[in-house]
Amino acid sequence: MKQARYLVPHDYMADPSVHVFNDRLYIYPSHDWESGIPENDNGDHFNMRDYHVFSLDDVEHGEVADHGVVLRTEDIPWAGRQLWDCDVACRNGKYYMYFPLKDKNDIFRIGVAVSEKPGGPFIPRENPIKGSYSIDPCIWPDEDGEYYMYFGGLWGGQLQRYRNNKALECADLPEGDALALCPKVVRLRGDMLEFATEPRDLVILDENGKPLKAGDTERRFFEASWMHQYNGKYYFSYSTGDTHLICYAIGDNPYGPFTYQGVILTPVVGWTTHHSIVEFKGKWYLFHHDCVPSGGKTWLRSLKVVELEYNADGTIKTIQGTV
Ligand code: FUB
Numbered sequence: 082m083k084q085a086r087y088l089v090p091h092d093y094m095a096d097p098s099v100h101v102f103n104d105r106l107y108i109y110p111s112h113d114w115e116s117g118i119p120e121n122d123n124g125d126h127f128n129m130r131d132y133h134v135f136s137l138d139d140v141e142h143g144e145v146a147d148h149g150v151v152l153r154t155e156d157i158p159w160a161g162r163q164l165w166d167c168d169v170a171c172r173n174g175k176y177y178m179y180f181p182l183k184d185k186n187d188i189f190r191i192g193v194a195v196s197e198k199p200g201g202p203f204i205p206r207e208n209p210i211k212g213s214y215s216i217d218p219c220i221w222p223d224e225d226g227e228y229y230m231y232f233g234g235l236w237g238g239q240l241q242r243y244r245n246n247k248a249l250e251c252a253d254l255p256e257g258d259a260l261a262l263c264p265k266v267v268r269l270r271g272d273m274l275e276f277a278t279e280p281r282d283l284v285i286l287d288e289n290g291k292p293l294k295a296g297d298t299e300r301r302f303f304e305a306s307w308m309h310q311y312n313g314k315y316y317f318s319y320s321t322g323d324t325h326l327i328c329y330a331i332g333d334n335p336y337g338p339f340t341y342q343g344v345i346l347t348p349v350v351g352w353t354t355h356h357s358i359v360e361f362k363g364k365w366y367l368f369h370h371d372c373v374p375s376g377g378k379t380w381l382r383s384l385k386v387v388e389l390e391y392n393a394d395g396t397i398k399t400i401q402g403t404v
Contacts, residue, residue, distance in 0.1 A: 082364075085387035085404050088145050089135060093375065095382035096166035096305070096355040097368040098219065102176075102199040106361055108135040108145075108368065109169050109178070113381050124237030126380040129164045130154045132180070134200050140366055140386055151201030152178065152194050158207050159192070161185045165238075166305065166355060170220035170228055170273070171199065177273045178203040179230065181216040181238075189239050191218050191232060193274055212276055214248075215240045215265070217355075221308040221335060228273065229335045231283065233264040234304030235322055246279055254295075261285075261293045261301035264319065266336055283317065284338040285330045293341065299324045300341050305355040308335070311365075312395055318345055320354050327356050327369070329397060342396055345389070349402035352379040358389060365389040367400060 088094075093113035100107055109132065116128040134148040154160040160182055167180040176196045181189050191213035194203035216234040223229060233240045240262055241254040255262060263282035270277040285293050285302060293301045303322025308315065317339045318329040325348035330339035346354060351372035358367055367389040375381035390398045 082141050082366075082386075082388040083404065085385045086141065087374065088137075088368075088384040088386060089147075090374065090383070092133075093381040094133070094135075094384045095353070095370040096217075097357055097370065097384055098166065098168040098307075099357045099359045099366075099368045100169060100171075100199075101359065101361055102171055105136050105138050105199075106140065106359070107169070107199045108137075108384065109167050110135070110370075110384055111164065111166055111382075115381065120379060122236055124163075127163060127165060127237075128380075130162075132164060132167060132178075132203075135384075136200060140361060140364070148200035151196070152180070152203045152205060154182065157182060157192060157194075157205045159184050159190070159209055161187055163189075165189075166217045168218050168220050169199065170222055172222070172228060172273050175273075176201075176203070177220075179218040179220060181218060181232075182209075184209065189214060189216050191215075191230075206274065210275055212246060212279070214243055214246075217304050217306055219306040219308060220269070223335050224310075225335075227335075228269040229308075230267050230269055230276075231264055231306035231308055231317070232267075232280075233262070233302070233306065235262065236303075238304050257294070257296040259295045261295045261297065263292075264302045264306050264317075281336060283336070285317070286338050286340045288341070290340075298322075299326060300328060305353075307357050309358045309360075311391065314395060315339070316358070316397075318356065318358060320356075322353075325349070325352070325354055327354055327367075331395070344399050345397050346400050347402045350377055351382060353382070354402070365391070371402065 190209035305320035327346035349371035
């Protein structure tokens with residue numbers, strides 16, 4: 082599959098988190114729409130208000146089933162605005178959706194909603210996860226039986242408003258030779274509803290074993306965490322935001338450290354780039370989005386999938402964002 086396939090041509094969907102549940106691929110995207118809010122660096126134009134779930138059993142030609150609206154802001158008791166990139170995990174037969182949403186004070190928190198089925202609907206909890214902040218949760222069910230959440234995002238994602246899991250008086254975004262802000266990793270409690278511990282920094286090292294610097298904007302983390310495993314190694318992938326790349330780093334365990342490896346996806350048409358990587362029926366796929374169908378409107382993104390390939394040494398072959 083050398084040419085990417087658009088998966089939901091009749092609507093705008095972005096930020097796909099994709100998992101195999103019961104031998105079927107389930108896609109959990111953000112749902113873009115034309116809300117009329119002008120574009121700015123804070124991401125106010127990403128004013129999403131609900132989620133759909135999609136599923137399919139053949140990536141290249143299969144029909145994409147729409148499970149309909151599975152969660153809406155108006156059903157979330159603590160909601161302010163902006164449902165951004167979510168993820169879903171299955172534990173003990175229940176499905177847990179993790180979503181970033183601004184609360185009534187315009188602060189991003191991460192909430193949980195629960196379902197008996199992968200296709201929802203998901204019932205939200207009364208309050209967000211205690212101690213949660215920022216955006217883009219990604220859940221990794223590890224072989225050790227524990228579930229880990231990766232999260233964080235710069236600029237509109239508000240990560241620069243925190244240090245050591247505490248809110249700052251004023252946002253502080255490092256620059257130049259200062260160390261880059263790290264994505265966060267935290268183990269989830271057995272009931273999947275709260276953090277089991279304090280979030281930790283997930284450190285990304287360069288080829289000399291030094292943590293990436295803030296000015297290294299083509300390699301440092303910006304948003305869109307994803308985790309997968311290949312040949313026993315942990316692959317942490319992410320967006321570099323304002324340089325529009327999907328990159329990856331490899332580590333030996335869920336906490337890292339991880340060492341930067343390279344670019345998975347070159348820039349797509351649009352501003353944001355966001356992805357997930359999943360193996361299905363013996364092939365690996367990169368799910369992502371671009372703004373080609375909307376004619377380049379950055380807030381109206383469309384879901385795509387393309388095959389992903391590894392080199393013999395375990396590195397990933399770079400995919401052109403234009404295919
Ligand atoms: O969709 C809103 C935000 O845009 C996501 O949370 C980010 O990762 C970026 O794709």
